[in-house]
Amino acid sequence: MTDLATTTAPTSPRELSAEDRRHAKRPVPTGQRVKSVIKHILLVAAACVMIYPLIWMLVSSLRPGDLIFRTPGLVFDNFTTENYEYGWDALGRPFGTYMINSVIVSAGSILGNVVTCSLAAYAFARLRFTAKNILFAIMLLTIMLPFHVLIVPQYIVFSKLGMLGTFWPLILPKLLATDAFFVFLLVQFIRGLPRELDEAALIDGCGHFRIFFNIIMPLLVPAIATTAIFTFIWTWNDFFGSLLYLSGREELYTVQLGLRAFQDSSGLTNWGAIFAMSVLSLIPIFLAFLFGQRFLIRGIATTGIK
Amino acid sequence: MSALMELKNIKGGKQENTDNKVALVFLAPWIIGLLAITMIPLIASLVLSFTNYRLTSRRTEFLGIENYARMFADDRMWQSIKVTLTYVLVSTPFQLALALGIAVLLNQGMKGLPFYRSVFYLPSLMGSSVAIALLWTRIFGAQGLVSTILAKLGIIESPDYSWMGDTRTALITIMILHVWTFGSPMIIFLAGLRQIPSMYYEAASVDGAGKWIQFWRITMPLLSPIIFFNLILQIIGAFQSFTQAYIVSGGTGGPVDSTLFYSLYIYETGFVNKLEMGYASAMAWFLVVIITIFTAANFYLSKYWVFYDD
Structure with missing residues (x-):
């Protein structure tokens, strides 16, 4: 088994x-x-x-x-x-504002996750270094850590840094490979690539950076696609992060927060409009599903999460 | 197959460390993240849990275990534990059983497998969004879809009945939402079922074993490690649910705290009412303890039903 x-x-x-x-x-x-x-x-x-x-x-x-x-x-x-x-136009701003904000946060998160997680994954899959097993075990454990134990200190730090009411608290963690799930997914994928490729390159005098960018990266495209699509869906759907860090700054509301504001302001009367905006908010997810289904299914089938 | 499986297989022992410098460069973002975003906040929240820290107040005192003692006398905390445990222990098995059942059905050389798979998978991608939670309030609310249909069929008296406004059924509506997202474990089960060699089934049917016996004697044992890891991960995930309960109850956990999820109560304590971040940290750590106990118990029980053929 x-x-x-x-x-x-x-x-x-x-x-x-x-x-x-x-x-x-x-x-x-x-x-x-x-x-x-x-x-x-x-x-x-x-x-x-x-x-x-x-x-x-x-x-x-x-x-x-x-x-x-x-x-x-x-x-x-x-x-x-x-x-x-x-x-x-029912809220203070056109709904498109929230869509654009969500696109910005998602794009930043995707970029961060793809770059930093694949760098870390290469190290875990191919390099030999001190305390590798311990670090790898810690990385796996962080996948299972409930986020509750981190949010209070994180919130305090972001507030001291003056980052409340900006996109930084939502994007910065992704630039630091904290979505360990994707590191694991990419490690699994790199391990499946034939080692002969990079060993041959190593003998030819390639450094690890050239091996990573010229040999591994091109082969990693399917796994990177999986990472990008999952990151997009999770970021787009994320409500808690926006609620915590963007509350009160309506010009920065993401789609999820915009919908929530809708629920508040329209006093449960205009359900037609709420449904309409809900449908708009789900269209990007549906498109990601439509075009990325192959990668999503392979991703969850090989890593077994979510 | 899963991160947990991987964790079990890590072996100790010496190895060459020839790439230390390069590895440091590749791992730099991850190490900074691990320290700044994960480890330091982790320790900080443990320290905070012994204080009365508030973001807005200047004076912070060390309280010892007072926060933890207070927790045990906090009726709303116990209510939130009860709600969360009910949610986790009822909806997770339902969700996994449905995922397994449909996966087994689809795996029998069904025509139209990609179509069914897509239809069942799509909801699990949308389930955590605010849009779906809002939709749910219109399905199970007063004059919502379910009440209107049931009233037309004459099963309930009036379409004004709200399944969400009733303390007896409010939680159930959120559980149904969770079960509705069975698509992702289903995909994992499908992948696992494909790995079972078909000769096992052929041999069994030559020996005269029916489908039902084949399921219990071949499919279940060989799939049990995957079921086990799914169970653990779904339980950990379910403990952390937030959005649906927040939207469905309008942020209150109502009616009368009947949907007061643990996450919701932590959020309310630390970030809404009096910004009692020390107390919220203590509650968060208590959640870690609960999740750890559940995971450990699962591992302990696994030796009675999980089958490893290696």
């Missing part, structure tokens, strides 16, 4: 399709076919339940506010974009 711990190679597509073909050739008894139909019905039902809330929110955001709860179906009657028009 231990090899599960390190295996990264996904089953090749050819192997799969060969197996499918074998299945297809076998004559299927009627009993089995009935079972298979039942399974599909179960799965379709489950899929509908899972996805219904999301579709409902999308459809509702495109209907007049007063109709949403009277007829909670998925009917597209009285199609309107008024919720979006109203919601966009």
Whole structure:
């Protein structure tokens, strides 16, 4: 079972399709076919339940506010974009401000995580240095440390540094490779790369920096993509950090904080507008999922977290 | 497979340290982060937990174990422990069981696997966002989706019933949200199921074992290390839930503290009401103790049901 711990190679597509073909050739008894139909019905039902809330929110955001709860179906009657028009400007600033703020924080976090985590990962995967095992164990333990024990002193330090009400407390930790989860993910990936490559380069007189930038980095692209997409989703969704460090500075609110402000100000009345802005806030996540699904699935399958 | 597995496999022993200087450069950001963002705050919060530190007050006194003693007499703290434990102990097993069940179903050479996988996975990427928490208040709130449908079917009397406003059901709605995000453990289980050699199943069916026996005798033992590590990580994660409870209760943990998650109470104590950061630190450390006990207990119990074939 231990090899599960390190295996990264996904089953090749050819192997799969060969197996499918074998299945297809076998004559299927009627009993089995009935079972298979039942399974599909179960799965379709489950899929509908899972996805219904999301579709409902999308459809509702495109209907007049007063109709949403009277007829909670998925009917597209009285199609309107008024919720979006109203919601966009309902708070002190256009909703786009919050989107841009979230983009800035996400971009900074992605850049930080990708650069610093892959540097650290290279050291752990390829270099020999003092206390490596202990440091590696500490790195793994920090993944499991609950954030609560750190926030009070962190908050105090950021406040003494005059960084409250800026993006720094949200971005700075990422520039220092504190998302140890990604260090671990990248270590796993680098270990899977053939050592002969960098040993050959070493013999040819390449230093570790050239090996890292010219040999490892290009091969690391899939794992870096996983890191970037996960960082994006987690940063975009992060509510606690923004609440802690950006409260009171409305011009710096992230999308999550903007939505929260919405909940406060509209006094639970204009749900059409809240739904509309909620849908807007989820679109980037959906796009990341749509285009990055391959990397996300490989990422969680190989590291087993989240 | 997981960070925990890796941790178990680290071996001691001497090795050459030929790259010290280079390693220092590669590790520089991480080491600075480890010290400045993790280790020093970690020690600082332990020290603070023995004081009455407040960001706004100039005088800080050393209190000894007073904060910890106060905690044991704090009814709201125990309420938050009760809420959090209920949430963790009920919703995590449900979430993992669903993830495992669907993964096993999908793994049986299902047509349309990528489609189902996507549909089940998507919610787990959105589950921690404010948008979904807001949506949840409209699904389970007064005149929300669930009440409206149930009232139309005549199961409840009025669509004005709020599942979130009722102290008996408010927590359950947040648990349902957690179970709804079963997609990511499902992906991990799917990856694990693929590693089980199909000849085991073929041999078993030649010997006349049915699907049910195959599941309990082959799938479960071989998957048990993955289930175990998922259990540990999901429990640690669930203990730290914040956003959903905050949004659903409007930041209060209400109604009547029925959704007062531990994280929420720490936040309220340290950053909202009287900014009692010393006391909040003591509570945070108590959480570390609880999580450690749970993890240790899990490891201890694992020898009865987790199967390692090496």
